[in-house]
Amino acid sequence: xxxxxxxxLAGVSTATVSRVYRGVGSVSAATRAKVQAAIEQYGYxxxxxxxxxxxxxHGALAVVFPGLSGPYFAELINGVESVAVPRQVxxxxxGTHLRREAPxxxxxVARRVDGMAIHGGTVPKTxxxxxxARHPVVMIGPDPHPAPxxxxxxxxxxxxxxxxxxxxxxxxxxxxxxxxxxxxDLTERWEAFAAAHAELGLRPGKQLRTGLxxxxxxxxxxEVLAGGFDGAVCGNDETALGLMMAxxxxxxxxxxxxxxxxxxxxxxxxxxxxxxxxxxxxxAELGATATRLLLDLxxxxxxxxxxxxxxxxxxxxxxxxxx
Amino acid sequence: xxxxxxxxLAGVSTATVSRVYRGVGSVSAATRAKVQAAIEQYGYxxxxxxxxxxxxxHGALAVVFPGLSGPYFAELINGVESVAVPRQVxxxxxGTHLRREAPxxxxxVARRVDGMAIHGGTVPKTxxxxxxARHPVVMIGPDPHPAPxxxxxxxxxxxxxxxxxxxxxxxxxxxxxxxxxxxxDLTERWEAFAAAHAELGLRPGKQLRTGLxxxxxxxxxxEVLAGGFDGAVCGNDETALGLMMAxxxxxxxxxxxxxxxxxxxxxxxxxxxxxxxxxxxxxAELGATATRLLLDLxxxxxxxxxxxxxxxxxxxxxxxxxx
DNA sequence: TTGAAAGCGTTACCAA
DNA sequence: TTGGTAACGCTTTCAA
Numbered sequence: 001x002x003x004x005x006x007x008x009l010a011g012v013s014t015a016t017v018s019r020v021y022r023g024v025g026s027v028s029a030a031t032r033a034k035v036q037a038a039i040e041q042y043g044y045x046x047x048x049x050x051x052x053x054x055x056x057x058h059g060a061l062a063v064v065f066p067g068l069s070g071p072y073f074a075e076l077i078n079g080v081e082s083v084a085v086p087r088q089v090x091x092x093x094x095g096t097h098l099r100r101e102a103p104x105x106x107x108x109v110a111r112r113v114d115g116m117a118i119h120g121g122t123v124p125k126t127x128x129x130x131x132x133a134r135h136p137v138v139m140i141g142p143d144p145h146p147a148p149x150x151x152x153x154x155x156x157x158x159x160x161x162x163x164x165x166x167x168x169x170x171x172x173x174x175x176x177x178x179x180x181x182x183x184x185d186l187t188e189r190w191e192a193f194a195a196a197h198a199e200l201g202l203r204p205g206k207q208l209r210t211g212l213x214x215x216x217x218x219x220x221x222x223e224v225l226a227g228g229f230d231g232a233v234c235g236n237d238e239t240a241l242g243l244m245m246a247x248x249x250x251x252x253x254x255x256x257x258x259x260x261x262x263x264x265x266x267x268x269x270x271x272x273x274x275x276x277x278x279x280x281x282x283x284a285e286l287g288a289t290a291t292r293l294l295l296d297l298x299x300x301x302x303x304x305x306x307x308x309x310x311x312x313x314x315x316x317x318x319x320x321x322x323x
Numbered sequence: 324x325x326x327x328x329x330x331x332l333a334g335v336s337t338a339t340v341s342r343v344y345r346g347v348g349s350v351s352a353a354t355r356a357k358v359q360a361a362i363e364q365y366g367y368x369x370x371x372x373x374x375x376x377x378x379x380x381h382g383a384l385a386v387v388f389p390g391l392s393g394p395y396f397a398e399l400i401n402g403v404e405s406v407a408v409p410r411q412v413x414x415x416x417x418g419t420h421l422r423r424e425a426p427x428x429x430x431x432v433a434r435r436v437d438g439m440a441i442h443g444g445t446v447p448k449t450x451x452x453x454x455x456a457r458h459p460v461v462m463i464g465p466d467p468h469p470a471p472x473x474x475x476x477x478x479x480x481x482x483x484x485x486x487x488x489x490x491x492x493x494x495x496x497x498x499x500x501x502x503x504x505x506x507x508d509l510t511e512r513w514e515a516f517a518a519a520h521a522e523l524g525l526r527p528g529k530q531l532r533t534g535l536x537x538x539x540x541x542x543x544x545x546e547v548l549a550g551g552f553d554g555a556v557c558g559n560d561e562t563a564l565g566l567m568m569a570x571x572x573x574x575x576x577x578x579x580x581x582x583x584x585x586x587x588x589x590x591x592x593x594x595x596x597x598x599x600x601x602x603x604x605x606x607a608e609l610g611a612t613a614t615r616l617l618l619d620l621x622x623x624x625x626x627x628x629x630x631x632x633x634x635x636x637x638x639x640x641x642x643x644x645x646x
Numbered sequence: 647t648t649g650a651a652a653g654c655g656t657t658a659c660c661a662a
Numbered sequence: 663t664t665g666g667t668a669a670c671g672c673t674t675t676c677a678a
Contacts, residue, residue: 002654002655002656003655003656003657004655012664012665013664013665013666014655014656014657014665014666015657015658015659015664015665015666015667016663016664016665018656018657018658019657019664022657025663025664026663026664027663027664028663028664031663031664043457045430045434046434046655046656047376047434047654047655047656048434048435048655048656049372049375049376049381049654049655049656050376050654050655050656050657050670051655051656051657052372052656052670053372053373053376053654053655053656053657053669053670053671053672054655054656054657054658054669054670055656055657055670056670058372060435067397068391068396068397068400068416069392069393069394069396069397070392070393071392073391073392074390074391074392074418077391077418078420085424085428090415090431090432090435092413092415092416093391093415093416093418095397095400095416097401101408105408107368108413109413111368111369111370111371112371112383112413134366214591215590215591215594218591218594218595219594241568242591244568244572245564245567245568245571245595246594246595246596248568248571248572249567249571249595249596249597250596251576253574267538268537268538268541268565271538271541271542271569272541272568272569272572273569273572273573274572325670325671325672326671326672326673327671327672335648335649336648336649336650337649337650337671337672337673338648338649338650338673338674338675339647339648339649341672341673341674342648342673345673348647348648349647349648350647350648351647351648354647354648369671369672370670370671370672371671371672372670372671372672373654373670373671373672373673374671374672374673375654375672376653376654376655376656376670376671376672376673377653377654377671377672377673377674378654378672378673379654
């Protein structure tokens with residue numbers, strides 16, 4: 001089923017079929033009806049390839065993440081789709097899982113889309129630069145590399161959080177749970193963690209390097225508990241929740257035996273008991289903004305190089321505040 | 324940068340450029356070198372659209388899920404990619420989030436891929452049939468609808484699990500946590516749950532309808548605890564883990580105050596304490612098999628209509644077995 | 647070994 | 663309001 005066949009069946013030209021299908025240009029009611037009938041009878045849908053080739057536009061964009069699992073990415077993707085879907089742009093979600101072949105894969109993905117939004121910390125500098133040189137690229141979250149366009153959240157609330165634990169709750173032995181080397185986001189948080197300590201003339205607590213998933217939080221429990229810390233400042237909610245689960249599973253209390261905090265404010269965090277004190281970040285908005293900018297970039301518009309979205313401290317019971 | 328330009332720059336025909344790029348056909352060493360040089364100098368990569376149009380093949384397939392979040396889907400996707408990536412086929416991951424517009428979206432996605440693997444319970448019968456009529460389609464997991472090709476796991480181990488709780492642990496008041504109406508997978512599990520009760524001359528326990536995410540498990544806690552049940556048989560590990568977390572957070576004990584079991588054996592389940600008793604399902608293999616069959620279907624091969632993979636009971640501490 | 651030309655399925659321009 | 667025709671960027675067949 002191609003335009004040509006439908007055109008023949010309806011006794012019109014391909015141009016007319018195209019016009020009818022897309023509802024543009026002027027077509028008499030009579031011809032329109034004829035063509036519509038043929039289209040419906042044969043269930044004709046134009047080939048995406050033909051369309052895209054002629055338009056020199058894929059009508060698709062890619063979002064590249066280190067992984068896919070978890071509420072963090074789910075929310076980000078929601079944001080992306082909330083702007084892409086209404087504009088009829090399809091979204092390719094790529095999880096590199098940080099595997100080696102990722103760079104080559106991305107070069108290949110680039111051939112199928114009009115532009116890409118790349119999460120910070122997923123691909124090496126050289127690849128980003130190579131991609132950005134040829135295609136519209138927007139970075140989601142901080143990345144140490146010189147990138148064309150970046151959308152991110154600030155670290156203010158996170159610093160406030162650490163100060164809150166130190167100053168208001170009087171904690172003096174905090175662990176930072178997360179690996180600053182693995183992710184630019186965590187690098188910034190570690191710096192804010194250190195800065196908040198320094199501000200009070202304290203030495204920054206220890207750093208416990210783990211991944212960003214719930215399982216990593218569970219696995220960190222033994223070491224955290226053995227370290228005699230009074231509070232665990234986790235790099236994100238998922239590790240915090242994993243840690244909390246492990247601590248509770250040992251019959252200990254939060255915040256009584258250990259204060260725990262996270263970052264992101266994923267849905268679980270407000271539901272568990274004790275509620276998780278965390279930093280709310282506008283994840284959906286982050287994805288949506290990145291996508292809007294990317295589409296602007298694709299359309300050749302001028303785009304501001306850096307957009308910073310606000311984050312917000314959310315105090316619940318896990319830090320010791322009464323709920 | 325198109326074939327034509329490269330051809331001109333290298334002083335050869337487009338056919339020769341194409342041959343060199345793909346490494347097929349016979350080309351003299353001298354011309355090959357000339358062409359290679361031009362390709363590298365200009366960083367030429369053939370347009371995917373041109374390629375696909377000429378080959379009448381997208382080199383891509385879609386996997387359709389109800390959601391994206393969580394370890395269950397992550398593992399399934401791993402399986403899919405483990406076979407697609409080596410074959411140079413790119414994967415479009417679609418999360419419908421069960422939204423209304425999903426059917427239309429899928430029809431549109433179908434225009435961009437060579438075939439699709441659809442998770443059971445994600446789209447209405449009519450849509451599946453419409454898709455399957457025009458495109459290669461493989462279903463992942465049970466679906467009540469007549470589908471061309473299905474890959475699934477059996478329910479044997481799940482039934483065994485329920486019998487184990489009833490017969491070996493002597494539990495008499497089990498809740499089934501999950502909504503059979505929402506998912507064909509859960510429908511089958513509910514049936515197995517009822518059958519295991521019937522086998523011992525017992526009446527099937529109550530059904531507590533919730534979603535399949537961790538948050539839903541947390542939210543179900545109050546109702547489960549108020550019901551005076553001795554065991555909660557959850558539809559999957561995620562709800563089980565959420566429930567467990569909520570129960571522990573209230574200062575209660577698992578399995579002492581409540582036995583909890585799941586299905587899937589996601590990574591968290593072996594890490595938490597108490598370890599979660601569950602049914603291990605070969606999720607990666609499920610995704611991989613579906614993908615293999617889909618590619619066969621695309622290549623016009625004959626394909627067996629139903630493949631059933633085995634599941635396995637994994638006893639840990641949460642059911643009351645000593646670890 | 648190489649090239650000319652047709653074809654893949656659209657859209658868009660220009661005439662009619 | 664319509665249609666013819668030239669792109670779009672590639673692969674492939676057939677000759678040379």
